[in-house]
Amino acid sequence: MSKQKISKKKSIRRAKTMTEVVISLVLVGTCGFFVKNTFSNMRDVEASPYFDQTDIEVTTPTDTTVPDPNQTIYESSQVNTTDKFRGDLVLVNEQHQYFGGDEDLVSITDMNYENEVSCYTAVDSTYTILRHVYEPMTKMVQDFYDKYYNDTLIIYGSYRTTEFQQQLYEEDLAQTGDGESTRVAKPGFSEHETGLAFDFTESVNHDYDGTGDFEWINKNCYKYGFVVRYTEEKQRLTKIQNEPWHFRYVGIPHAYYMTTNNLCLEEYIDLVREHPYDKDHLEFSYDGNDYEVYFVASDDGAEKTTVPVPTGTRYEISGNNVDGFIVTVYKGQKPVVEEAPTKSFDDEDTDAEENSTEDTEASEDSSDESSDGEDY
Structure with a gap:
C-alpha cells in the first residue's frame, strides 16, 4: 500500500474523531445550560398558612381494662x-309501731282444707296469716311431719287486729293488776299485727318449747324464711322473754344470714x-x-x-x-x-277489702286465744 493512501485514511479517521468530539462537547454544553437554568429558577416553597406546624403528641391509652359484662x-x-x-x-318492737290495715290475709284452716293439708291445724278459721307466708309455713310443717310423723302442731297465735291486741292487753292488766303488761305488747307494737308472725302449740302438752321432735323446726326454720324471733340471749335487745314458739317470716336470704351469724x-x-x-x-x-x-x-x-x-x-x-x-x-x-x-x-x-277486714276483726274479737305463753 502506498504512503499516500495511508495518510488519506488517517485523515479521514482523524476528521471523524474530531467530529464526534465536537458533537459530544455540544451535547455536554447543552445539558449544562439546561441544568444551570433549572437550578437558577428553583426557589424555596413556603409552608401553607393553613398547615398547623404545632407538634402533635400521639398518646397510647394506658387503661386496657375490659368492662365486666356481669357488672350490675x-x-x-x-x-x-x-x-x-x-x-x-319491718322492725316492730316497743319502740317502733306498726302501721298497717290492708294486709292480704288468708284463713289457715281454710287454706289447709283447699290444699288437703292435714299435718297441722289452727284453733279455728278466724286464725289468719299473710297469703305469701302460708306456703313456706306449711312446707316447713309438712317436711317436719314427713320426718317425724308428728301431727300435733297447732297454730294458736297468728294475725291480730289492733283492736284485738288492745283487748288482750287490757285482759292481761286486769289479771295481773299491774299498770303495764310485761307479757302482751301494747296495741300497734305487736308483730302479730303484721301477719308475718305465728305461734305454735301442740295438742299433747299444750306447751311448745322447741325441744324433742320440735327441735328440728327451731333449728331448720331459716331454710323456709323464718327465724325464732325471741331468744333468751337477745332479750336485752328485743325486750321480750324467751319464746321458742314464736316464729317470724323475713325471707330465706335474711333468715339464713341472721341465723348463721346469730343476729x-x-x-x-x-x-x-x-x-x-x-x-x-x-x-x-x-x-x-x-x-x-x-x-x-x-x-x-x-x-x-x-x-x-x-x-x-x-x-x-x-x-x-x-x-x-x-x-x-x-x-x-x-x-x-x-x-x-x-x-x-x-x-x-x-269495698271488698274493707268488708273483709271488718269481718275478720269481728270474728277475731269473738274468739278466745289460749292465755298460755301469750307473747308479743
Missing part, C-alpha cells in the same frame, strides 16, 4: 316514702344500715344462690323516695319500719313478673 347496672325506681312501713323486714332482727336492721347503696353492699351466698343487700334512706320530706335497683335481675324492696328501705338482690336470677302490683298506703282500699 342500676336504675332509679320511685317508691312511696310511706312504704318504708311495710314489707317482710336478732334489731341487730340485722342495724347491720344492713351500715351497707348503704353508695358503699359496699352486704354480699353472701346460700344454697347455691348469691345475694346482695343494701340500704336506702327514705326521703321523709317527699312523697316519693328514689331507690336504685338492678336492671334485668330479680330484686325485692322492703321497708324497715324505721328510716328507709332494704333492697335484696337475687344475683343471677331473672326478675319475677308480678300479676298485680302491691298496694301502697297511698292507695284507697276497695
Whole structure:
C-alpha cells in the first residue's frame, strides 16, 4: 500500500474523531445550560398558612381494662316514702309501731282444707296469716311431719287486729293488776299485727318449747324464711322473754344470714344500715344462690323516695319500719313478673277489702286465744 493512501485514511479517521468530539462537547454544553437554568429558577416553597406546624403528641391509652359484662347496672325506681312501713323486714318492737290495715290475709284452716293439708291445724278459721307466708309455713310443717310423723302442731297465735291486741292487753292488766303488761305488747307494737308472725302449740302438752321432735323446726326454720324471733340471749335487745314458739317470716336470704351469724332482727336492721347503696353492699351466698343487700334512706320530706335497683335481675324492696328501705338482690336470677302490683298506703282500699277486714276483726274479737305463753 502506498504512503499516500495511508495518510488519506488517517485523515479521514482523524476528521471523524474530531467530529464526534465536537458533537459530544455540544451535547455536554447543552445539558449544562439546561441544568444551570433549572437550578437558577428553583426557589424555596413556603409552608401553607393553613398547615398547623404545632407538634402533635400521639398518646397510647394506658387503661386496657375490659368492662365486666356481669357488672350490675342500676336504675332509679320511685317508691312511696310511706312504704318504708311495710314489707317482710319491718322492725316492730316497743319502740317502733306498726302501721298497717290492708294486709292480704288468708284463713289457715281454710287454706289447709283447699290444699288437703292435714299435718297441722289452727284453733279455728278466724286464725289468719299473710297469703305469701302460708306456703313456706306449711312446707316447713309438712317436711317436719314427713320426718317425724308428728301431727300435733297447732297454730294458736297468728294475725291480730289492733283492736284485738288492745283487748288482750287490757285482759292481761286486769289479771295481773299491774299498770303495764310485761307479757302482751301494747296495741300497734305487736308483730302479730303484721301477719308475718305465728305461734305454735301442740295438742299433747299444750306447751311448745322447741325441744324433742320440735327441735328440728327451731333449728331448720331459716331454710323456709323464718327465724325464732325471741331468744333468751337477745332479750336485752328485743325486750321480750324467751319464746321458742314464736316464729317470724323475713325471707330465706335474711333468715339464713341472721341465723348463721346469730343476729336478732334489731341487730340485722342495724347491720344492713351500715351497707348503704353508695358503699359496699352486704354480699353472701346460700344454697347455691348469691345475694346482695343494701340500704336506702327514705326521703321523709317527699312523697316519693328514689331507690336504685338492678336492671334485668330479680330484686325485692322492703321497708324497715324505721328510716328507709332494704333492697335484696337475687344475683343471677331473672326478675319475677308480678300479676298485680302491691298496694301502697297511698292507695284507697276497695269495698271488698274493707268488708273483709271488718269481718275478720269481728270474728277475731269473738274468739278466745289460749292465755298460755301469750307473747308479743
